[in-house]
Amino acid sequence: MMQEAEKTIVAKIRTDELTQTKREALDYEFSEFQAYIRGDDDADLYSATKQAADAYIDTENLRDEHEYPWFIRNDVFDVEQHDTELADWWMNIPVSQVYGGVNVPLNPHEPIPDDAEVKDSKIPKEYGEYYVHLSIKQRVELQDQYDGVLAVDLGSRWVTVSVALPSRETTFYGEEIRQLRRHHQELRTRLQEKGAYDTLVSAKDSEWRAIDDRLHKISREIVEDAKERNALIVIGNLEGIQNQDKGSEMNRRLHSMPHYTLKQYIEYKARFAGIGVKVVNEYNTNQTCWRCGEKENTERVGQGRHLCDECGLDDNADKNGATNIGKKGLGKDIQSPLSSLGGVYEPSLELGDNDETAAQVRVRLRDDSETPPSTSESAGRAK
Known part of the structure; x- marks a missing residue:
């Protein structure tokens, strides 16, 4: 019997391999996201990311000095497998500072299934490092x-x-x-x-x-x-x-x-x-x-x-x-x-x-x- 299954795959963004321009673009977008969810309507943020913030962030109960994950809609980013010396997986992330977004290498904790549907996801920042929490959905057969x-x-x-x-x-x-x-x-x-x-x-x-x-x-x-x-x-x-x-x-x-x-x-x-x-x-x-x-x-x-x-x-x-x-x-x-x-x-x-x-x-x-x-x-x- 077929059933739908959902889970989150955590992938680290290889920031050590990013150019200075890409790293600055990620830092800027993340900072503007924090400003926007705290009431700055003029924050210089990719428009679809503002919509994702409105959908997922409870702005009435924000903690002071806490950095919240940057949410991105599934229709504005791509995750693809490319066998390169640097990484097997790459993600294109939309940002306001770079036309067409930035392409970054990923190190996921497990392979991303080819037939999985990637849903709205988020990018948290921990100790200066960026991670992508990819929400995926897939049809699997239940053993009987x-x-x-x-x-x-x-x-x-x-x-x-x-x-x-x-x-x-x-x-x-x-x-x-x-x-x-x-x-x-x-x-x-x-x-x-x-x-x-x-x-x-x-x-x-x-x-x-x-x-x-x-x-x-x-x-x-x-x-x-x-x-x-x-x-x-x-x-x-x-x-x-x-x-x-x-x-x-x-x-x-x-x-x-x-x-x-x-x-x-x-x-x-x-x-x-x-x-x-x-x-x-x-x-x-x-x-x-x-x-x-x-x-x-x-x-x-x-x-x-x-x-x-x-x-x-x-x-x-x-x-x-x-x-x-x-x-x-x-x-x-x-x-x-x-x-x-x-x-x-x-x-x-x-x-x-x-x-x-x-x-x-x-x-x-x-x-x-x-x-x-x-x-x-x-x-x-x-x-």
């Missing part, structure tokens, strides 16, 4: 046959844990995000005490860039893992996370984790890879034992351990929750033992806004013997 599921649980200690069914091979992601946030929280406290507010804003931007980079890597690894396993991705919904009440400290951790952004990244990367994503309700997934299905006699011990008094399961708590999310993705009762899941199932996927129908996919799980539980909490994979 899978050999298993990759269940994803969004948590607090680890930003996410994935469990592959039927093998239960587990990967823990993102503990370093929590460490990064703790470090920047301490840094912000020191800067506030010193009254270094300009540096504080820069530190917040730096923190988010570091976290966002890690979220992209995590989502890419999850999608690549699903593709390698030929697995449907099943992810717990965010409402279940946000409504949890685990005490003030754990609630703070849950709400500070960038779950929504990570979920978005997983979904759009999966769509481009033709991998289906099914979102399920997380209700009772953490409280129910994945092995025997008992709920009443299970509990979380500390932050990372799940103990079942009925069958004696002593396992990682997030791993337990992710396994039950995988069961729900197959339309199974989470109180059914994992060993009963062999067979063929046909989950229904709700596609995006541009698709009118749901997709039926077939997931084939072989009858598997029960895999011994793991209590490993180290980052990376564990069976």
Whole structure:
């Protein structure tokens, strides 16, 4: 089944290879863009760029001293592939100072598909360097046959844990995000005490860039893992996370984790890879034992351990929750033992806004013997 997929490709403009005239033209246009969005109607700016600014910039909530991305309409710029010694990709950017625009070399973080439709995009400036965030749309074929599921649980200690069914091979992601946030929280406290507010804003931007980079890597690894396993991705919904009440400290951790952004990244990367994503309700997934299905006699011990008094399961708590999310993705009762899941199932996927129908996919799980539980909490994979 065909579906539309959208994503952003980040490409660095090779400013080190630009002539002085081209660099000055980019700097001038970017500066005039900042002036225009702050109310200077006489800013010397390419006319279509003014229209893009009116469409995309919320001028009522601009931050002082913050430089905003320069938006450009898709009908006024071109991105082409030219195999040259300098770069494989080139972009013609419209500017008011140079008739016909400036042609600049690009270094994209991944190839730009030949059949992709390039949409309105933007050019941010970071530490004196220009980047192009190319928004692209493409028709891709959604895979409809899978050999298993990759269940994803969004948590607090680890930003996410994935469990592959039927093998239960587990990967823990993102503990370093929590460490990064703790470090920047301490840094912000020191800067506030010193009254270094300009540096504080820069530190917040730096923190988010570091976290966002890690979220992209995590989502890419999850999608690549699903593709390698030929697995449907099943992810717990965010409402279940946000409504949890685990005490003030754990609630703070849950709400500070960038779950929504990570979920978005997983979904759009999966769509481009033709991998289906099914979102399920997380209700009772953490409280129910994945092995025997008992709920009443299970509990979380500390932050990372799940103990079942009925069958004696002593396992990682997030791993337990992710396994039950995988069961729900197959339309199974989470109180059914994992060993009963062999067979063929046909989950229904709700596609995006541009698709009118749901997709039926077939997931084939072989009858598997029960895999011994793991209590490993180290980052990376564990069976």
